[in-house]
Amino acid sequence: MTARLERRYRRLLRAYPKAYRDHRGSEMVTTLLDLAEAGDGGPGFRLSVHLILAGLRQRFRLPARRPLAWLGALLAAVALGAFGAAGGTWLGWQTAASIPSHVSLRALNAAITGMPAPAAVYTDLSAMKGPGTLVRADGSSDYSAERVRSALTSAGWRITSFREEDGAIVVGDLRDGQDAPAKSVYYTATKGGLKLQGDGTVIVGGADRGLTGQASYGTEVWPREPAVVRPLTIAGLVVGALAGWLLAASAAARLSRSGRLRRWLAAGLSAAGLAAIAVPAYQHYRDTYQVMVYAQGSPYPYIVDGPRDAGLTLICTVIGLLAIAAAVALTRTRRAPAPLVAVADSD
Template identity: 40%
Template structure:
């Protein structure tokens, strides 16, 4: 081979990686010779259209299945199951690109600065769209000071959207003989900061000792990437599941331990069913989420009754069973058959 031909051949071999390994083993040399002849007949290289066609045919070859009902059913199940995991992964990646809510330490510091009270409590949570949120709450003996709240927000970089002072009539000692109504002052406000929204409220009760309670809820705003990346992950996961099933199906046809590979595949699909159901419940909540609602929220999911430990057990079982399927299917007893041509 001349040095001039070595370069194009290496390039064409890289293009042939689009085809399954077994197909390359059986037909790689023939296709490579044809490509070199085509390039020599032209200007020494393939056209862009020929290159795209070659790669597209290789990818299409990876999606082909043996012409039997069981591989088709297995491929459909794999596409559905892995598609669910892909959708959740896409959603997770989308939220990683969004601004983060304040940390626990930052939320506590802000709450204390707004009330001059120590020991605020915090709780991290997720919206129905899997967006991050954090709540803080503090209560104690204090004084009413709306300007202190406003100054603390401004100093921490928050842009105040609404800030309303209200007079309240608050019931104390409810349900006891000492029950009474006492005056109180309240604050209701909304603020934003770099893609994070806050809703907050404060009540100060003038009864015996002055008591102040302040609660904040901070959530990351929904970005335009959340739903598209969730759908993209779902589609890519489904395509990957189909391709994986096709590869395993052809290997199993020549494997020496076909029965055990089939058993392992059934175990993998069965174990993945529970976490996949949970994943699709999450995807449904993401796709129907009311992004116009000014307040982020949570909803009841059909996956709520499923214990978390069942999902945590099912995932590693499915992964191990899939790995066993791949290993058993890789034990060949003969040449790999050629995927059926369309």
């Protein structure tokens, strides 16, 4: 019974940092076993929660009178919070409905337009970081609104709006261009968790100039955002911020027992790493803002321009993470531990 209780207590004490357990773990286990023998029994719910919370409090604690440690922990929490939010958004979108393959979309486009030639397919991410695929075709075809309706319904799409317009388009350059009569169609549809929006224009006049039948169609398909995207984005931000603080607190505790040279080297690497990931962190927070303010129901997957040089963001991320990893590895170098000052819990 005593051996089993000891194992249970030691599992609960894993909530404390390893250095704290090495210094006070045996003493705490002995005290807890004595209390159990005195009639308290095993670790009940309240005692288990107390030990876990007290251990977590120790993990979040920073060395006293070290303002750089506090600054580093704050910056690490802000930076990793940005990456956590991006990860939460990505994870949320993994539960969205899958967009049909390019082959299926080209087949749908051929049925809509009456043009069998392969269409161009473009993929992108919306401002909410959701996927979208556009199929565009330009060529020769006759105008048939019924063909568009039939193609959509045959593919399982439920048409939500359908509008036809008569008009004209300018053919030629801006100075010498002439109007040519044209007919246009605009349509939207849904299918499960997917949404579709498209339009097409066909020149129906200008036979004397060889313009009749020139057509241009575009159809875009994207998923409605899952309900978990925003909650997971916020959860990822919180988890990332907590992880950043814990990482900084753990490193600061180790460095406080290291030599001055090692402390300054690790601090320099950490500062360089945090400075490098400031650019991608800003971009992730910018994306997080767009995720949170995006219109409910993904009415249209508009795009927001990001940094002009995406390669710079990637390079900064790699450099920053490598520098931080090197700083963490430096703090893990084994040295003879100095005595720890026992801090009594106030609870």
